[in-house]
Amino acid sequence: MGTVSKDVFQAMFNPKSVAVFGASSNEVKSGSRYLNALIQSRYPGRIYPINPGEKEILGLKAYASIRDCPEPVDYAIFCVPARFVLDLVEDCGANGLKVMQLFTAGFRETGQSEGIALEQRLVQAARGYGIRVIGPNCIGVYCPENRIPYGLALSPMEPGNIGFLSQSGGNAGRLIFGGFLQGMRFSKVISYGNGCDLNAVDFLEYFGSDSKTEVIGAYIEGISWGRPFLELVKEISGRKPIVLWKGGQTPGGKRTLTSHTGSIAGSYRLWEDALKQCGGVVVRDFEELSDTLLAFSAFPYLRGNRVVITAGLMGGGGGISVEGTDLSIQEGLELVDFPKDLQEEVASLLPNRAGTILTNPIDFGSAMSLGVLKRVVETVLRETECDVILIQEFFDRMLGLASEDALLSFFAELSRLGEKSERPIIIVWPPEAANHEGFLLRLKLIERGVIVYPSIRRAARAISNVSSYRARFGPARNPG
Amino acid sequence: MGTVSKDVFQAMFNPKSVAVFGASSNEVKSGSRYLNALIQSRYPGRIYPINPGEKEILGLKAYASIRDCPEPVDYAIFCVPARFVLDLVEDCGANGLKVMQLFTAGFRETGQSEGIALEQRLVQAARGYGIRVIGPNCIGVYCPENRIPYGLALSPMEPGNIGFLSQSGGNAGRLIFGGFLQGMRFSKVISYGNGCDLNAVDFLEYFGSDSKTEVIGAYIEGISWGRPFLELVKEISGRKPIVLWKGGQTPGGKRTLTSHTGSIAGSYRLWEDALKQCGGVVVRDFEELSDTLLAFSAFPYLRGNRVVITAGLMGGGGGISVEGTDLSIQEGLELVDFPKDLQEEVASLLPNRAGTILTNPIDFGSAMSLGVLKRVVETVLRETECDVILIQEFFDRMLGLASEDALLSFFAELSRLGEKSERPIIIVWPPEAANHEGFLLRLKLIERGVIVYPSIRRAARAISNVSSYRARFGPARNPG
Numbered sequence: 001m002g003t004v005s006k007d008v009f010q011a012m013f014n015p016k017s018v019a020v021f022g023a024s025s026n027e028v029k030s031g032s033r034y035l036n037a038l039i040q041s042r043y044p045g046r047i048y049p050i051n052p053g054e055k056e057i058l059g060l061k062a063y064a065s066i067r068d069c070p071e072p073v074d075y076a077i078f079c080v081p082a083r084f085v086l087d088l089v090e091d092c093g094a095n096g097l098k099v100m101q102l103f104t105a106g107f108r109e110t111g112q113s114e115g116i117a118l119e120q121r122l123v124q125a126a127r128g129y130g131i132r133v134i135g136p137n138c139i140g141v142y143c144p145e146n147r148i149p150y151g152l153a154l155s156p157m158e159p160g161n162i163g164f165l166s167q168s169g170g171n172a173g174r175l176i177f178g179g180f181l182q183g184m185r186f187s188k189v190i191s192y193g194n195g196c197d198l199n200a201v202d203f204l205e206y207f208g209s210d211s212k213t214e215v216i217g218a219y220i221e222g223i224s225w226g227r228p229f230l231e232l233v234k235e236i237s238g239r240k241p242i243v244l245w246k247g248g249q250t251p252g253g254k255r256t257l258t259s260h261t262g263s264i265a266g267s268y269r270l271w272e273d274a275l276k277q278c279g280g281v282v283v284r285d286f287e288e289l290s291d292t293l294l295a296f297s298a299f300p301y302l303r304g305n306r307v308v309i310t311a312g313l314m315g316g317g318g319g320i321s322v323e324g325t326d327l328s329i330q331e332g333l334e335l336v337d338f339p340k341d342l343q344e345e346v347a348s349l350l351p352n353r354a355g356t357i358l359t360n361p362i363d364f365g366s367a368m369s370l371g372v373l374k375r376v377v378e379t380v381l382r383e384t385e386c387d388v389i390l391i392q393e394f395f396d397r398m399l400g401l402a403s404e405d406a407l408l409s410f411f412a413e414l415s416r417l418g419e420k421s422e423r424p425i426i427i428v429w430p431p432e433a434a435n436h437e438g439f440l441l442r443l444k445l446i447e448r449g450v451i452v453y454p455s456i457r458r459a460a461r462a463i464s465n466v467s468s469y470r471a472r473f474g475p476a477r478n479p480g
Numbered sequence: 481m482g483t484v485s486k487d488v489f490q491a492m493f494n495p496k497s498v499a500v501f502g503a504s505s506n507e508v509k510s511g512s513r514y515l516n517a518l519i520q521s522r523y524p525g526r527i528y529p530i531n532p533g534e535k536e537i538l539g540l541k542a543y544a545s546i547r548d549c550p551e552p553v554d555y556a557i558f559c560v561p562a563r564f565v566l567d568l569v570e571d572c573g574a575n576g577l578k579v580m581q582l583f584t585a586g587f588r589e590t591g592q593s594e595g596i597a598l599e600q601r602l603v604q605a606a607r608g609y610g611i612r613v614i615g616p617n618c619i620g621v622y623c624p625e626n627r628i629p630y631g632l633a634l635s636p637m638e639p640g641n642i643g644f645l646s647q648s649g650g651n652a653g654r655l656i657f658g659g660f661l662q663g664m665r666f667s668k669v670i671s672y673g674n675g676c677d678l679n680a681v682d683f684l685e686y687f688g689s690d691s692k693t694e695v696i697g698a699y700i701e702g703i704s705w706g707r708p709f710l711e712l713v714k715e716i717s718g719r720k721p722i723v724l725w726k727g728g729q730t731p732g733g734k735r736t737l738t739s740h741t742g743s744i745a746g747s748y749r750l751w752e753d754a755l756k757q758c759g760g761v762v763v764r765d766f767e768e769l770s771d772t773l774l775a776f777s778a779f780p781y782l783r784g785n786r787v788v789i790t791a792g793l794m795g796g797g798g799g800i801s802v803e804g805t806d807l808s809i810q811e812g813l814e815l816v817d818f819p820k821d822l823q824e825e826v827a828s829l830l831p832n833r834a835g836t837i838l839t840n841p842i843d844f845g846s847a848m849s850l851g852v853l854k855r856v857v858e859t860v861l862r863e864t865e866c867d868v869i870l871i872q873e874f875f876d877r878m879l880g881l882a883s884e885d886a887l888l889s890f891f892a893e894l895s896r897l898g899e900k901s902e903r904p905i906i907i908v909w910p911p912e913a914a915n916h917e918g919f920l921l922r923l924k925l926i927e928r929g930v931i932v933y934p935s936i937r938r939a940a941r942a943i944s945n946v947s948s949y950r951a952r953f954g955p956a957r958n959p960g
Contacts, residue, residue: 082834105835105845137835139796152795168799170792178913219799247799252815253806259837260798286803287910287935312650315632316619318740319648319699319727323766326733335732354562355585355617357739365585430767431911431919432934433658439911439919454912455767 004202008132011098013143013188015074016045019066019097021088022079023049023057030103031079032058033152041149041157048073065091072096077140082106085136086121093129100126102136103151108194108262109137116262123196137261138193139169142176144186145212150176151191160185162297163213165203167193167221167261168247175217175290183446184294187212194261201228208236214476215296216242217289222263223271230278237279241296241469244280245289246271279472281465291453291462296469298451300476301422304387305467307333307460308380309361311392313373317363320392320456324361324428327457328390332464335360336386345383349375370401370410377414381421388463389418392428392456395445396438404441412448427452428459484682488612491578493623493668495554496525499546499577501568502559503529503537510583511559512538513632521629521637528553545571552576557620562586565616566601573609580606582616583631588674588742589617596742603676617741618673619649622656624666625692630656631671640665642777643693645683647672647701647741648727655697655770663926664774667692674741681708688716694956695776696722697769702743703751710758717759721776721949724760725769726751759952761945771933771942776949778931780956781902784867785947787813787940788860789841791872793853797843800872800936804841804908807937808870812944815840816866825863829855850881850890857894861901868943869898872908872936875925876918884921892928907932908939 018038022031035049035058049057052064063069066076066088076097078085082104092100107119119136126133134140142150145159151169155176162184166172169191176189187210190203200220207216216236223229223246233242248254248265257263275282283289295302309324311317325335338346343358349372350356356365362376377389398407411427418425427445431454434442446452453459470476498518502511515529515538529537532544543549546556546568556577558565562584572580587599599616606613614620622630625639631649635656642664646652649671656669667690670683680700687696696716703709703726713722728734728745737743752762763769775782789804791797805815818826823838829852830836836845842856857869878887891907898905907925911934914922926932933939950956 106833110834166799168796168802170796171799171803173796174800174913178910181915182912221799221802247802247806249806250809252809253802255839256805256837256841257802259839260802260843285807285937286800287937316648316650316653318617319646319651319701320654320766322648322701322727322733322737322740323651325736326727326729327765329730329732353586354590357736359735359739361736363740430658432662433654435661436916436920436923440916443916457765457767 004132004198004205008099009206011074012101012134012141013148014146017048017071017073017075018043018045019048019050019069019073019076020079021050021076023062024051025054025057029079030152034077034079034103037149037152037154040154041147043147066095066097067091069095072098074098076100078102078104080104082115082118082136086118086125089122089125089129089131092131097131099132099134101134101138101140103139104135105137107136108196109260111259111262119194119196126197133197134190135193136196139172139191142172142186142189150189156180156185158185159187159212160297161187161212161214162217162293163187163207163210163215164189164217165200165207166191166219167195167263168219169193171219171286174286179290179294181443181446182290182294183449183451184290184297195222201232204229204232204236204242208232208240214240214300215293216240217293218242218244219247219289220244221247221257221261221265223266230274233275233280234278238473242280243283243289243292243296243465244275245283245285249284281469283465287458288461291458292465294451295462295466299424299466302388302424302463302466303470303475305333305464306336306385306387307390307463308336308384308386309390309392310364310373310376311361312363312365313367313393314397315366317365318357321357321361321363324390324392324456328460331457331460332468333460336384338384342383345379346376349379368401374414377417377425381417381423387423387467389423389425390428390456390459391425394433395427395429396434396441408444408448411445411450415450424451426459428456430454484612484678484685488579489686491554492581492614492621493628494626497528497551497553497555498523498525499528499530499549499553499556500559501530501556503542504531505534505537509559510632514557514559514583515540517629517632517634520634521627523627526551546575546577547571549575552578554578556580558582558584560584562595562598562616566598566605569602569605569609569611572611577611579612579614581614581618581620583619584615585617587616588676589740591739591742599674599676606677613677614670615673616676619652619671622652622666622669630669636660636665638665639667639692640777641692641694642666642697642773643687643690643695644669644697645672645680645687646670646699647675647743648699649673651699651766654766659770659774661923661926662770662774663929663931664770664777675702681712684709684712684716684722688712688720694720694780695773696720697773698722698724699727699769700724701727701737701741701745703746710754713755713760714758718953722760723763723769723772723776723945724755725763725765729764761949763945767938768941771938772945774931775942775946779904779946782868782904782943782946783950783955785813785944786816786865786867787870787943788816788864788866789870789872790844790853790856791841792843792845793847793873794877795846797845798837801837801841801843804870804872804936808940811937811940812948813940816864818864822863825859826856829859848881854894857897857905861897861903867903867947869903869905870908870936870939871905874913875907875909876914876921888924888928891925891930895930904931906939908936910934
């Protein structure tokens with residue numbers, strides 16, 4: 001371990017200069033889109049478009065060759081066909097380039113001997129010049145702190161505490177853009193495709209030592225790096241959670257991923273067992289990955305799996321309370337028992353007793369009052385040893401109780417109450433049940449810092465993953 | 481069986497007159513909200529608000545007692561406290577009322593001897609007058625065809641082919657309102673709460689014989705009706721699918737549902753096995769219930785589980801294709817194998833080969849063309865024996881390819897292509913990954929008749945449920 005020098009990671013996550021091969025005046029071309037995204041993101045370093053046929057691209061001076069650049073470049077993005085890459089590596093060597101990232105596909109993942117050989121020659125050539133390679137067949141780096149957008153797309157520039165490494169550029173994109181809308185923020189993300197040179201071991205090691213990264217996620221297809229990776233997981237997991245999603249859980253999935261990144265998947269069961277033994281948090285799909293990263297990131301103080309569930313503030317809370325109980329238990333949570341006197345105390349806070357449930361879950365029986373919700377939450381926090389409160393409500397129905405702004409402020413305050421008591425207060429509200437206005441309200445709720453999960457099963461599973469991790473490794477060292 | 485006369489169902493689903501106990505000038509009261517919903521829905525029958533203290537309510541003549549109504553009333557809604565109900569039953573008997581529905585709670589579900597006794601006396605009294613009871617502790621009937629709204633809420637008035645019976649008013653409401661936004665339409669829905677008189681057996685039997693109901697769903701908490709229900713499921717399943725969700729799958733869930741509807745849950749495993757043996761489609765949670773009903777309702781022609789999956793029209797299709805394969809297989813689907821010549825044919829339709837996957841799933845490798853998507857779909861329908869095509873895309877990203885209207889028309893046409901070939905073409909697009917413009921686009925897509933599932937796992941599970949049912953019972957008798 002420790003084989004990749006810090007300079008290499010500095011050059012990719014905080015480059016002083018970026019070259020773009022394949023940038024042109026044709027704005028549809030991927031090279032131009034990479035270039036444009038850098039410019040629009042106000043990336044503060046120097047940008048060198050490389051194209052022998054143009055003088056200026058998107059307002060920047062273009063260079064015929066990277067050899068013409070006035071300095072050794074930190075990071076070069078390749079958006080040229082695979083057949084041109086080898087020759088350009090020589091130019092890069094002459095320039096003194098540190099890291100090259102290949103958006104270019106057509107290598108090992110084709111399954112053709114030509115592509116496989118080309119990838120091998122590429123790595124050899126790069127190594128000869130001391131250049132490290134990300135990819136091929138990947139999107140590359142996202143680092144909002146340093147205004148590096150995620151590849152071709154304008155991206156959120158607000159940094160956070162999640163680091164993510166992914167063999168799939170699409171899955172990294174789903175996490176960045178979808179996650180942003182759910183309140184997730186990232187330290188760094190790296191899409192590394194075929195991983196011909198720098199690979200999962202290198203990036204995991206980096207995230208393990210990066211002070212900005214408190215939670216690590218990974219989407220992985222191949223396992224050719226085997227034992228060193230497992231040892232790293234074991235070493236890092238005691239300090240930071242590592243949430244791991246492996247593609248190729250089925251024979252069909254294994255075939256598909258070989259066409260995707262040319263990886264060999266290995267036995268899923270063996271991988272899962274080994275990773276769990278090493279302390280990895282193993283998840284089965286994108287949703288669970290995203291939900292679990294969100295929980296780790298937003299609730300560093302979350303410790304256990306003892307939950308209190310509420311529903312029915314606007315009516316209809318009975319059946320959803322039964323479901324909430326079933327699914328929470330199925331996903332590994334434990335419902336806090338309410339003793340008789342606590343049931344009576346909760347009852348005394350409600351306007352009616354008819355149609356309510358006073359054990360845990362609490363069904364408010366259409367109490368239609370934010371004040372009631374708040375008093376019940378305060379009582380639950382004071383009187384029980386719950387670790388988390390799940391509030392199942394269709395919030396659009398609450399707009400009758402208060403103005404939109406008052407409603408949003410109320411729930412932001414409730415969330416802070418959870419933070420202060422180190423017991424998350426989480427909203428469960430399925431987006432597919434919302435109309436357009438409801439969905440907009442949902443986004444505004446999240447913007448105010450409230451964490452909203454799309455289903456009780458997904459919330460329960462995420463909390464269960466976090467609490468299992470905490471049970472093994474103890475509370476987070478640097479909460480917040 | 482056949483114990484409940486057709487007149488009773490006529491009186492509840494197509495009443496010539498409705499009385500509302502508890503209607504008042506206070507518009508916040510549930511009685512007034514029931515009344516208002518009937519008026520706003522332009523329910524065409526006669527409406528009788530019952531209140532001894534008022535002359536007129538919401539513009540309608542109020543009656544001091546149901547005894548004063550000029551005709552025997554078909555359907556009476558009770559929104560008065562439990563302690564008043566028994567005396568009013570006597571009035572109802574004098575009037576000749578056919579069916580009473582109690583929104584009123586405070587009976588068996590309280591677990592108190594008083595409430596239990598009150599419920600028993602209520603049933604006895606009603607039976608003495610030949611009145612049938614729905615509830616107590618329920619929302620009652622929804623029948624859009626006859627402009628009966630779902631309880632207190634303004635409701636969609638477009639009828640469809642799904643019948644749903646539910647012990648939970650909240651779960652029925654979730655299905656009606658959430659389902660509407662996903663393209664589901666209903667023949668009739670009934671929320672029957674404690675089920676003290678009319679219960680699951682009666683409603684299931686009705687839906688079995690109702691020509692407007694082609695797909696039946698049920699949410700059930702208690703199983704006191706045992707064997708007759710199982711026999712009904714067996715008898716009806718050969719003709720119509722019955723999708724069954726049972727609350728109380730865990731010890732905690734069983735306790736909660738006893739507080740909800742006073743039901744006794746029984747062994748979940750025994751129930752599940754028995755229902756499956758009888759041909760029931762057993763689901764585990766609300767999402768699976770809703771997703772499966774949608775698939776049965778929208779795709780009566782869907783037969784098998786052989787799927788073709790596509791992704792990556794706008795890029796990023798590799799990792800999502802791997803996940804699509806894994807989750808489809810895990811949920812019981814089978815991926816159609818593409819022979820070499822079909823792979824070549826697909827390749828010939830794509831602008832680039834680099835970064836694509838040509839087996840099944842197909843990763844378009846950022847083809848960025850609706851024409852390519854259509855030609856590939858046509859080729860797949862012509863050259864393979866697939867039963868369904870799943871298209872995984874983030875549609876908001878496609879707005880660059882065509883105007884919004886052209887995009888919506890394109891996908892509506894693609895859906896019709898699926899209908900014509902009797903092989904559903906389904907979009908998979910997670911709502912939580914959309915911004916609010918994206919969400920609006922999603923709703924518009926659904927409005928045009930396109931079926932959109934929120935995740936590959938949920939789509940695959942729903943299709944798997946339908947195809948297992950068809951494998952056992954053969955194709956639908958009355959497709960469309």
